[in-house]
Amino acid sequence: MRPVKSHDVCVVGAGYVGLVTGACLAEIGHRVVCVDSDPRKLKALKAGKVPIHEPGLDEVFRRVVKSGKLAFAGSVVEGLKFKGRRAEVVFIAVGTPPRPDGSADLSAVEAVAETVAKHMAGYTVIVDKSTVPVETGDWVSKTIQRFNKAGRLTTSCRTPSSSARARRSRTS
Ligand SMILES: NC(=O)c1ccc[n+]([C@@H]2O[C@H](COP(=O)([O-])OP(=O)(O)OC[C@H]3O[C@@H](n4cnc5c(N)ncnc54)[C@H](O)[C@@H]3O)[C@@H](O)[C@H]2O)c1
Numbered sequence: 001m002r003p004v005k006s007h008d009v010c011v012v013g014a015g016y017v018g019l020v021t022g023a024c025l026a027e028i029g030h031r032v033v034c035v036d037s038d039p040r041k042l043k044a045l046k047a048g049k050v051p052i053h054e055p056g057l058d059e060v061f062r063r064v065v066k067s068g069k070l071a072f073a074g075s076v077v078e079g080l081k082f083k084g085r086r087a088e089v090v091f092i093a094v095g096t097p098p099r100p101d102g103s104a105d106l107s108a109v110e111a112v113a114e115t116v117a118k119h120m121a122g123y124t125v126i127v128d129k130s131t132v133p134v135e136t137g138d139w140v141s142k143t144i145q146r147f148n149k150a151g152r153l154t155t156s157c158r159t160p161s162s163s164a165r166a167r168r169s170r171t172s
Pocket residue numbers: 012013014015016017018035036037038041093094095096108111112129130131132159160161162
C-alpha cells in the first residue's frame with residue numbers, strides 16, 4: 001500500500017502510541033523519525049529492538065527500519081530536521097501521567113510544543129495524540145503561537161482515537 005504522497009514526519013514520544021503510529025506511517029510510505037528522551041529506549045530502538053509489546057509491531061518495525069523509512073532521534077530539534085529533511089508533520093505522543101491530585105501532568109506536552117514552535121522551519125502540521133483535558137487542544141495551539149516568534153504557518157489538531165475507542169467499547 002502506498003500513500004498518495006509521502007511526507008516527512010516526526011513523532012515525539014516512542015512509547016505505545018508514538019512507536020505504533022510511527023511504524024504504521026512508515027509502513028504506508030512516509031519517512032518517519034521517532035524521537036524519545038529516554039536514553040535506554042533510544043539505544044534499544046537504534047539497536048533494532050522493540051522495547052514494548054504490541055502484537056504485530058515487531059514485523060512491521062523490522063521492515064520499515066530496514067527500508068530506512070523509520071529512524072530514531074534523541075531530541076525534538078534533531079527530529080525536526082533529520083538528516084537535512086524538514087518535518088512537515090509533528091505528532092506529539094509523550095506521556096501525560098496523573099499528578100497526586102488526579103489531574104494530568106501536561107508538562108511534557110507543553111515542553112514539546114514549545115520546542116516545536118521555536119525550531120520549526122516552515123509550515124508544520126502539529127498533531128496532538130497525547131491525552132489532554134477537554135480544550136487543551138486550544139492550549140497546545142496557544143503554546144505554539146506564543147513561542148512561534150518566526151511566524152511560521154501551522155495547523156494544530158488532535159486525533160480523538162481514544163474517545164472513538166471509548167465510544168466503541170461502550171456500544172459493544
Ligand atoms: N490518541 C490516542 O489514541 C491515544 C491512545 C492511548 C493513549 N494516548 C495517550 O498518548 C500518550 C502516550 O501514551 P503511551 O502509552 O504511548 O505512553 P508511553 O509512556 O508508553 O510513551 C511516552 C514516551 O514519551 C517519551 N517522552 C516523554 N517526554 C518526552 C519528551 N519531552 N521528548 C521526547 N520523548 C518524551 C517517554 O520516554 C516515553 O517513551 C498519553 O498521553 C496517553 O494517554 C492516546
